[in-house]
Amino acid sequence: MINTTLISSQVLATSGVQFGTSGARGLVVDFTANVCGAFTAAFIKVMQQNHSFNTIAIAIDNRPSSESMAAAIAATAKQLNIDVVYYGVIPTPALAYAAMQQSIPCIMVTGSHIPFDRNGLKFYRPDGEITKQDEVSILNSDCQYQSIEVLDDLLVNDSAANLYVERYTRMFSDKPLSGKCIGIYEHSSAGRDLYPQVFEQLGAEVISLERTDTFVPIDTEAVSDEDCQKAINWSAELKLDAIFSTDGDGDRPLISDENGHWLRGDILGLLCAEALKIEALAVPVSCNTAIELSSKFAKVSRTKIGSPYVIAEFSALATEFNTFAGFEANGGFILGSDIKVNDTLTKSLPTRDALLPAIVVLVAASKVNLSTLVKQLPNRVTASDRIKNFATQRSQQIISKGVENPQQLLAQLGFTEQLVSCTDTTDGLRMTLQNNDIIHLRPSGNAPELRCYAESSAETAAKGYVSRVLGKVTSL
Incomplete structure (x- = not known):
């Protein structure tokens, strides 16, 4: 069998795989062994420019395609004389x-919340997520590697899973969730074997819900009507205090109150940051303005959507504040600084994490209902949804016209009675209306989808904006 010498930049240029808001994403059929090899070779070369290492770590989600992609990554790393430690199926934050x-780089094989016919790769430097400049360097790297003809089986190392569980169970010396009954909607989440351990060690009774070997693409920013009804039914039937779940790779949380009502991710992040007494925040422009209205933080910086942009803002916050963090509308909490909880040091983790906000907020609600904590926040409600299979170019054209004449776009969307008071083009087009309600359109960075976010003082109004906009935009 003859191996062919390949050049990473040439393979990636024709692969059909692109970097999105967080990692490289594409169709499974495009993630061939040699494309995975190209990303791996280029990533290692870019990392070697500023870091010294002889090992990389790999983990995967439960997608049918993920294991073979990991094997291709491992094969390429070995070609380059880099050892591999394979942690198997674990959450992305556990790997990171x-x-x-x-102090080693790592690669997570996951498509997060997108459908199973797609997959992706997330890359981490020894100090956290790669930057947008790192992405450019990976795509342009002319690293040579050999075509991959044989994929070997990988042996699973359990240490990362154990370390992740310990990170959160050691935060509390007592059992702060004693008396609480928590349902874990397991589906196909990468962390489904770890979450019961954590909550049980913190004193909770755990009930496992709907585990499946079929991959479920849960999007924590656009929870399906079916999953909303499931949570309500589970809470009523099982008398649950909360339900916890995540997206496919366990970096975006989904948590319900005692009534089975899912919390919006940015509300969960706000409650977590408040409970941790975080001084300063970096959050994407799409997050709920209740963050500023709460007056709980010395500074709130708004960024483009995507964890790399939030993390990039940490360097500025670090010059002014001792504790800083970020989160996204999807609920992923990014701990930028070390913190102390109950006199126990918890180290920073500059990547999205689903488990930290769930634990912290449930402990904060140990003496009251979770819904009570939410009601104490400023009365701002967000809603969001998306149109699937909506060409990115078409989304961009609609938004470009809206930037030129936002009032005209608003009228075309059916809101002739409303006036635009100001716009924000940090990421997409975010229109604030004269009544302080918000409509925000943005192409997804991970898939051909158009997302709509809305904010109002009433849930029905916020959902109404999203429904009307997505109903009208297809005719533009």
Whole structure:
């Protein structure tokens, strides 16, 4: 069998795989062994420019295609004389945390919340997520590697899973969730074997819900009507205090109150940051303005959507504040600084994490209902949804016209009675109306989808904006 010498930049240029808001994403059929090899070779070369290492770590989600992609990554790393530690199926933040403790790079094979016919790769430097400039360097790297003809089986190392569980169970010396009954909607989440351990060690009774070997693409920013009804039914039937779940790779949380009502991710992030007494925040422009209205933080910086942009803002916050963090509308909490909880040091984890906000907020609600904590926040409600299979170019054209004449776009969307008071083009087009309600359109960075976000003082109004906009935009 003859191996062919390949050049990473040439392979990637014709692969059909692109970087999105967080990682490289594409169709499974485009993630061939040699495309995975190209990303791996280029990533290692870029990392070697500023870091010294002889090992990389790999983990995967439960998608049918993920294991073979990991094997291709491992095969390429070995070609380049880099050892591989394979952690199997674990949450993305568990992989990132374990690799950071060893000061080595890592690659997570996951498509997060997108459908199973797609997949992706997330890359981490020894100190956290790669930057947007790192992405450019990876795509342009002319690293040579050999075509991959044989994929070997990988042996699973359990240490990262154990370390992740310990990170959160050691935060509390007592059992702060004693008396609480928590349902875990397991579906196909990468962390489904770990979450019961954590909540049980914190004192909770755990009930596992709807585990499946079929991959479920849960989007925590656009929860399906079916999953909303499931949570309500589970809470009523099982008398649950909360339900916890995540997206496919366990970096975006989904948590319900005692009534089975899912919390919006940015509300969960706000409650977590408040409970941790975080001084300063970096959050995407799409997040709820209740963050500023709460007056709980010395500074709130708004960024483009995507964890790399939030993390990039941490360097500025670090010059002014001792504790800083970020979160996204999808609920992923990004701990930018070390913090102390109950006199226990918890190290920073500059990547999205689903488990930290869930634990912290449930502990904060240990003496009251979770819904009570939410009601104490400023009365601002957000809603969001998306149109699937909506060409990115078409989304961009609609938004470009809206930037030129936002009032005209608003009228075309059916809101002739409303006036635009100001716009924000940080990421897409975010229109604030004269009544302080918000409509925000943005192409997804991960898939051909058009997302709509809305904010109002009433849930029905926020949902109404999203429904009307997505109903009208297809005819523009």
